[in-house]
Every structure is written in C-alpha cells, then in structure tokens.
Amino acid sequence: MNRNQKHLNYIDTVNLGSYYTSEIIVDLAYSILQKNVLDIKDFTILDSSCGYGSFLTKKNIAKRLIGADIDEKAISEAKKRIDNVDFIYQNSLANVFRKNLAIEDNEKLIAVGNPPYNDTTSIIRNSIKDASAQHKIDSDIKTRDLGMSFLLSYNKLQTDYVCVLHPLSYLIKKTNFALLSKFTENYKLIDGIIISSHEFSDTSRGMAFPILIALYKRDQNGMTYNYIQDYQFKVKDDSLFRLKDFDTIVNYVQKYPNKKYLNKNDKPVAKFWTLRDINALKRNRTFINSDTYNTVYILMEKLPYYCYIDVFKQYADKMPYFIGNCDVIIDNKKFNEIKECFISQSVHTNPILKNKFKFREIPNAKLKIENYFKELLGSKLGEKYAKNFD
Ligand SMILES: C[S@@+](CC[C@H](N)C(=O)[O-])C[C@H]1O[C@@H](n2cnc3c(N)ncnc32)[C@H](O)[C@@H]1O
Numbered sequence: 001m002n003r004n005q006k007h008l009n010y011i012d013t014v015n016l017g018s019y020y021t022s023e024i025i026v027d028l029a030y031s032i033l034q035k036n037v038l039d040i041k042d043f044t045i046l047d048s049s050c051g052y053g054s055f056l057t058k059k060n061i062a063k064r065l066i067g068a069d070i071d072e073k074a075i076s077e078a079k080k081r082i083d084n085v086d087f088i089y090q091n092s093l094a095n096v097f098r099k100n101l102a103i104e105d106n107e108k109l110i111a112v113g114n115p116p117y118n119d120t121t122s123i124i125r126n127s128i129k130d131a132s133a134q135h136k137i138d139s140d141i142k143t144r145d146l147g148m149s150f151l152l153s154y155n156k157l158q159t160d161y162v163c164v165l166h167p168l169s170y171l172i173k174k175t176n177f178a179l180l181s182k183f184t185e186n187y188k189l190i191d192g193i194i195i196s197s198h199e200f201s202d203t204s205r206g207m208a209f210p211i212l213i214a215l216y217k218r219d220q221n222g223m224t225y226n227y228i229q230d231y232q233f234k235v236k237d238d239s240l241f242r243l244k245d246f247d248t249i250v251n252y253v254q255k256y257p258n259k260k261y262l263n264k265n266d267k268p269v270a271k272f273w274t275l276r277d278i279n280a281l282k283r284n285r286t287f288i289n290s291d292t293y294n295t296v297y298i299l300m301e302k303l304p305y306y307c308y309i310d311v312f313k314q315y316a317d318k319m320p321y322f323i324g325n326c327d328v329i330i331d332n333k334k335f336n337e338i339k340e341c342f343i344s345q346s347v348h349t350n351p352i353l354k355n356k357f358k359f360r361e362i363p364n365a366k367l368k369i370e371n372y373f374k375e376l377l378g379s380k381l382g383e384k385y386a387k388n389f390d
Helices: 010-016 023-036 072-081 146-157 172-181 225-230 278-283 300-317 332-337 339-349 350-356 365-381 383-389
Strands: 042-047 062-067 084-090 107-115 163-169 187-196 210-218 233-234 271-275 295-298
Touching: 010 172, 023 107, 023 163, 023 187, 023 210, 023 271, 062 187, 072 084, 107 300, 146 163, 172 225, 187 225, 187 339, 271 300, 295 300, 300 339, 300 365, 300 383, 332 339, 332 365, 339 350
Parallel strands: 042 062, 042 107, 062 084, 107 163, 187 233
Antiparallel strands: 163 210, 187 210, 271 295
C-alpha cells in the first residue's frame, strides 16, 4: 500500500506535520507493543492523528481500532483503504474527552501513531487555511509543540499505554521534559527504539535528528528526569546509549548569554554564539565579534573549552545522529591532557581567533585531536564510531 501522502500542498504538509510512516517503522512499533502488552486483544487501539491509517492496518490485533485526523481528505482516503476501523474527522487536540471518540470510561485503551511534531511558533503562516496554527487546542494541553500537546492529550484520555513516535528531544531536553510534566507524572517509558528522522523519505533533506519509538505505561509514580538520564536507549541497527555515560560541556562553561552575570573586574577575551545542542552547533557560528542578545562573553580561563567546542564543530558531522540533541560531549580529563592541541587548532583555523591571539602551532595537533574523538566515541558508543576518525 502506498502510504505517502499526496493530497496536501507543501505548506499544509509542514503545518500539519503530514509525513506518513512506512510499514517497517509501523511494524517496529507494533513489535515493541506486542512484546510488552501480552493481552493486547483486550484493548482498544486509537491513532488520533492517523493520516491514511498506517497504524490501523493490523487485522484482529485488538478489540477495536479507532482513527481520527483533522485532515478530512486523509480520513476519507483511510476509509477507502481500510475496513473495520472507526474513522473520525476531528481536531484531536480540542475537547479531548473519551466520549467524543465514543470510548467508554472503562475501556482499556492504547494510543498509537506518529503525531505531528511541529513547533507551533514556526508554523508557516501564509497558508490559506493556516492549518494547525488556527486550530483550537484545549488550554490544559497547549504547548509550543503540537507533538507535546498530543502526548498531553493521551494523558487526558487516560490511555493505559502510549506507543508513539516523537523526537527524542522531548525527553532528553530538560525544558521539554518540564513542559510535559502532566504526562511524565503519569507515564513511564518502559521500552523504545531510536530511529533517524531520515527514515522518513519526505524529511530526509534536513539534518538528521533522533526520533524515539516510545512505549509508555500509565504508572502512578510516573518518571523523573533522572530516570531518563539513566535510561538505556536502544538505537535501531545499533548500540545502546545512556545520557549519564557522557560528560558534557555544560559542566564547565556558560551556554547562554551571560552579560548580566559578569563582575566589573571580569575582562572577557572573546565572544561566542549561544550554545544549544550538537545539531544547533552544526548550523550556528562559534566565535563572533559582535555584541548581540545571543553573545556569551568568555573569560581567559575558560577559553580552552570554547576552542574545544569550535573544534568539535569541525568534526560534528562524524558524530552519530542520535546524540544530535545532546550537549557537546567531552572527556574532561583527556581534554585537559591535550588542551593545547585544541587551542592551537582553533586559533589557527578560526579567522576571528587568528586575528586576536597568537598561539604556537602544536605539532600533530590534528592527529591527537582525532585520536581523542576516536577514543571518546569508541569507549562510550562502540568501536564502530571510532572508525569515523580513521
Ligand atoms: C506525521 S502524520 C502521521 C499520519 C499517520 N499516523 C502515519 O503515521 O502515517 C501526522 C498527522 O497528524 C494530523 N494532525 C495534525 N494536527 C492534528 C490535530 N489537531 N488533530 C488530529 N490530527 C492532526 C495530520 O493531518 C497528519 O495526518
């Protein structure tokens, strides 16, 4: 069955996040679900952003299948393609109550699917319908990202399990995790697999970012951010990955604009663009000359760390996609052993530093740096990643 959506123009596709899911990924989600929910036949399965219904094609898997979508054409196409599913044309983020989906209070419920992930502030505004930007969202589940609102909607429906795809950044970025508090207080991640956003052919033009096929179970203790930091994430076709295994640059430097924290005796020696995650570093500048609302002022004793980040950017494409939303990683002890190599490399390659500082060129600096990264990735993620630096 062709699952690619063809009926929307570019703007509406972006605004509705209408990138449909391939059979391989749907099957992967179901394999996680079936491994963990042995009595799945007793449940009703709901995909409240179902598109053409990719997640609702499994026959006799559950007691009942329900699909809903805000896109009327998608729903009518889904009805043509799949039998024995209750399809509903509706906005699943407004008036979120079981009765609006004809689901009984005592019905055992699993939410599945691939809800749109779309920062509502970046919704393209010139669409005729202005799709999701104008659609109403219940105030108690309103966030800056449609996908997070969907997670909150599953909590509002009191689903017993949630098995959906979403950006890994929802869990691993502390600010996102906090925005999801109503969800994280009631659900616990019990299984999941990380895949690349490039698994979606329509989105493969941009920078790859990690998406989690997550399985959550309703749990009165919920989960803490510490639980996520300790969680062993499985990566598709790959190794395991745990946030706590890495030390990051945030333990040593200022990431965000710091003008107001400077003392009058502080004499900044350089300026840096605000730091976010590794993927943002790939796009953004490092050292800058100007004073902007994004400027981080650097004191001499911290300069080597910023040189480290500048050099890290040069190698960022060799880092695996699944750490793209993490802060810049570092092995502080080993870095300190060869920090002059990083300073030398940065000063001699970055035009802004070149004009500001004189620093002797360290012989074999590049080789030592590459060995450092080789060891860092090899020891934490497996030998496969060490090879990127051969
Ligand atoms: C990433 S697609 C996934 C479609 C389908 N579940 C799949 O995996 O192939 C996201 C879907 O969410 C729908 N959508 C966006 N906002 C919605 C809303 N407020 N209520 C219901 N559906 C919505 C879009 O129309 C689109 O079909």
